[in-house]
Amino acid sequence: MSSVTSPAEIAASLTELWSPRVVAEVDEAYIKVARVHGTLAWHSHADEDELFYVLKGRLVIEMEERSVELGAGEMFVVPKGVRHNPIADEECHLLLIERKTTQHTGDVVTDKTRSLQEQLRPLG
Structure with a gap:
């Protein structure tokens, strides 16, 4: 059963x-x-x-061919296979829509990479 949620409130409550x-x-x-x-x-x-929707703040998505800058209420879809690097000069809150098979940082592993199990753990 679905429940009403506020993505903006949840994003603001995250500590990591x-x-x-x-x-x-x-x-x-x-x-x-x-x-x-x-x-x-x-x-x-x-x-x-990968769909990026900015809930709060500004986000730059660098790509090899160009960069896009998104403000609150704006979204952009990074097409499959396109190398990209998200950057937020100040705190930014995002809503992302991704297939369940999407790995957080693709085939690149850094100290910021999160497994699907980490992403699925209960909130709060």
């Missing part, structure tokens, strides 16, 4: 940076929220698109 948390699922996709600041890592997802 760059540690997405699953807040819902729709068919074969997870809806995640994250609190970010600084740089994640250059990476790609070979078989999955």
Whole structure:
């Protein structure tokens, strides 16, 4: 059974940076929220698109061909296979939509990489 949730409130309550948390699922996709600041890592997802929706703040998504800057209420889909690097100069809250098979930082592993089990752990 579904319940009413506030992605913005959940993202604001997170204590870890760059540690997405699953807040819902729709068919074969997870809806995640994250609190970010600084740089994640250059990476790609070979078989999955990734939707970034900014709840609060600003986010730059660097890609090899171009960069996009998103403000609150704006979204961008990074197409599958495109190397990208999310950057937030100040704290930013995100909603992400990704297939359930999407690895946090693709095939790149850093100290910020979170496993799916970490992303699925209970909130609070």
